[in-house]
Amino acid sequence: MSEWLGKAVSRAEQISDWLSPQRQASLALLREAQWPSRKTEAWKYTPVHVLADAEFATAANSELVVAETIEGLNSIELVFTDGVLQSDLSQLPEGLSIVSLADAAAETQQWAAETFTAAKPARHLFGLVNDVLATAGVIIDVAEGVSIEPVVRIVHRVSKGCEAHNRVLVRIADQSSLTVVEDFSGEQKSFNTGFAEYTLGESASLEHYRFALQTGAALSVGGSHFNLATKAQLNSTLVGFGSELSRLDVDVNHTGEHAFAKLNAIYLLDGNELFDLHSTIEHMVPNGTTEENVRGIVADHSRAVFNGRIHIHRDAQKTLAELNNRNLLMSRDAEINTKPELEIYADDVRCAHGATIAEIDKGALYYLQSRGVSKAQAQIMLSFGFINELVDQMPNQVLAEWLRPQLRQRFANMEVK
Template sequence: MENWLKRTLENYQPVNDWLASKRKSSLVALKNKSWPTRKTEAWKYTPVTAIEKSDFELGGTIPSTQEAGLPELETIDIVFVNGQVSQLPENLPEGVTISSLENASANEQQWALAQFNHIKPESHYFGLVNDVLASAGVLINIAADYKLASPIRLVNRMTDNQEAHCRNLVRLGKGSEATIIEHSIGDDSSFNTHVSEYDIDEYAVLTHYKLATQQREAISINGCHFNLQKNSKLLSYLIGFGSKLTRLDYDVKHLGRDSYALLNGFYLTDAKEHFDLHSNFEHTSVNGITKTRTKGLIAGESHAVFNGRIHIHPGAPKTAAEMNNRNLLLSHKAEIDTKPELEIYTDDVQCAHGATISQIDPEMLYYMTSRGIDHMRALEILNFGFVNEMLEELPHPSIGEWLALATGERLKKVELNG
C-alpha cells in the first residue's frame, strides 16, 4: 500500500452514517488489494505516481463561488466544491427528489443501501477508495413514467491543493426519462474521485453527458456505472480533456432483455497530460445492443489510453455490439495505447470492433494550404473536423455549441507538428 493511501487510512476517522456497514466491507476489501502498478493489467499504461506523492488537504473549506450555467440551457444544478455539497436545487418538479447523503429519508436509504457498491464493480481500486472516503453525495430519484424536461447538472469543482471524494446514486423509475450532465471543473493542483451509480429501470431512458474538462495540474479518477433493465436505454456522451492524470472507468450491465447502450465521445490531450478511458459492457440477457464510438486527438508529449471491452455471457444470444476507436497523433511525441476487446461465450451474435491510429493526411493539408489557408490554421480546421461530427450529433444542440467553442479554443493552443 503506497504512501498516500497508507497515510490517508492511518488518519481515517470512520464515517458513522447509515452507509457505515458498506464502508467497512469496502475498507476490508481495499486493504486486501494491491496498490495498482504497471504490472496491474488495468493500470499497465497509467502510472499513479502523481497520487503516491500527493499531499493534499482533505475536507477543506468551500470558497464562495457562483457556478456559471451552460449557455442557453436551463439546468437543475447540484454543485460539489472540494468534496462538499455547496448547492442543492429547490422547488423541484413533482416527479423528482434529490437528497444529500446526510438528509436521505428512510425509504431513500433503503434503496441506496441495496445499490451502493453494487452497480459499480468491486474490482475498481479507487472505487473502493471512494466507498470508504466519500462523506458527501446525493441521491436522485426520477419517478416512474415521469419525463423530466430540464437536465440535471452535477458540477464537481476543485480548487488548489484540495482532495475530495464524492458519490452519486441515481434511480430512474419504470418508463421515466431524464438527462444528467456530470461536469468536472478546476485546473489547479488537486485530487478527486467522483463515482456515480445509475439504476435504470424497465423502459426508462437516460441521456447522460460526462464532461471531464479538468486540465493542467488536476488529478481526477472518476467512475460512471450503469445497470440497464428490460427495454431500457442509455445514451451517453463523453468529452475528455487531459490533465496531470485523468482516469475514467465506465461500466454498463445489460441485465434485462432488449436493453440499449450508446457511448460516443472524444478526448483531447496536450503537453504532458494523461487521459485514460476504460469502458466495459456486460451483456447478460437476450437482444441487448451496445454501440460505442470514441475518438482521440493527442498532441504535444501527452499520452492517451483506451481500453474498451464487450463481454457477452452465455445467456445473451442475439446480442449486437460494435466498438470503434479512432485516434489522430498531432505531434511526433504524442502517444496512444488502444486496446478494444471482445469476449464472447454464446452463439448467434453480431459483434465487431476496431481501432486506428494515424496522422493528418498530408494531401488534405496540401489541398487547404494551396488555397491560401495558413498552415497552422489548416491543421486546426482538420483536427476540429475529426471530432465535430460527434458534437453535431449531441441531443442538446446548445451543449454541442458550447463544447465546440471550448474544443476550438483548446485546439488553438495545443502543440502540433507544425
C-alpha cells in the first residue's frame, strides 16, 4: 500500500454517515487491495507513481467559483469546488429532484444506499477510494414518465494542491428521460476522483456526456457506470484530454432485454500527456445492442491507453455488439496501447471488434499545402476530419458547437513529426 493510500484509508476510518455500511464494505476491500504496478494488468501502461507519495490538502476552497456558461444551453448548473457543492438546488422543474448527499431525506437515503456501488464494479481501486472518501456529491432522481428538458451540468473544479472526491447517483424512472453533462477541467497540480452511477428504468432514456478536459499537472481518476433495464436507451459521448495522470473507466450493464447503448469516445493528447480509457460492456440478458466507437489522436511524446471489453453472458442470446477503436499517430515518439476484447459465451449473437493505428496522410497534407493552405491549418483540417463524425453524432448540437473551438485549439498545438 502506498503512503497516499494509507493516509486515505486512515481518513476514511473517521467518516461516519448514513452510507457507512456501504463505505465499510469498500474499506474492507481497500485494505486488502494492492497498489497498481506494471504487473497489474489493468494498470500495465498507466503508472501511478506520481500519486504514491503525493500530499494534497483536503480543506475546501472558500471562494465561490463561477463556472463558464455554455452559450445557448438550457442547463441546471451544479458546481463543485474542491469537492464542495456551491449551487442552489431550490429552483428545479417538476419531476426532478436533486439533493446533496448530506441533505438526503430518509426515503432518498434508502434507495441511494441500495444504488451505491450497484453499477460500479468493486475491481476499480480508485472507485473504492471514492466509495470511502466521497462525502460530497449529489443524488438526482427523475420521476416516472417525466422528460426533463434542461441539461443537468455537473462542473468539477479543483484548486492547486487540493484533492476532491465526489459521487453522483442518478435514478431515471420508467418512461423518463434526462441529459447529464459531467464537466472536468483544470491544469494545476491537484487530484480528484469523480465517479457517477446511473440507474435507468424500463424504457428510460439518458443522454450522457463526460468531458474529461483536465490537462497539465492535474491528476484525475474517475468513472461513469450504467445499469440499463428493459428497453432503456443510453447515448454517451466521452471526450478526453491527457494530463500527468488521467484515467476513465466506463461500465455498462445490460440488465434488461432490448436495451440499447451507444458510446462514442474521443481522446486528443499532446506533449507528455497520458490518457487511459477502460470500458466494459456486460450483456447479461438477451436482445441487447451496443455500439461503441473510440477515436484518438496522439502527438509528441504522449501516451494513450484503450482497453475495451464486451462480455456476452451465456443467456445473452440475440445480442448485437460492435466495438471499433481508430487511432491517428502524429509522432513516432507517441505511443498507443489498444486492446479491444470480445468474450462470448452465447452462440446466437452478432459481434465484431477492431482496432487500427495510422499516421496522418503526408500526401493529403502536401496536397492542401500546395493549394495555399498553411501546414498548421491543413493539419487541423485533417485531424478534425478524423474525429468530426463522432462530434456530428452528438445529440445536443449546442454542446457540439461549444466543443468544436476547443478541439480546433487542441489540434493547432499538435505538430506532425
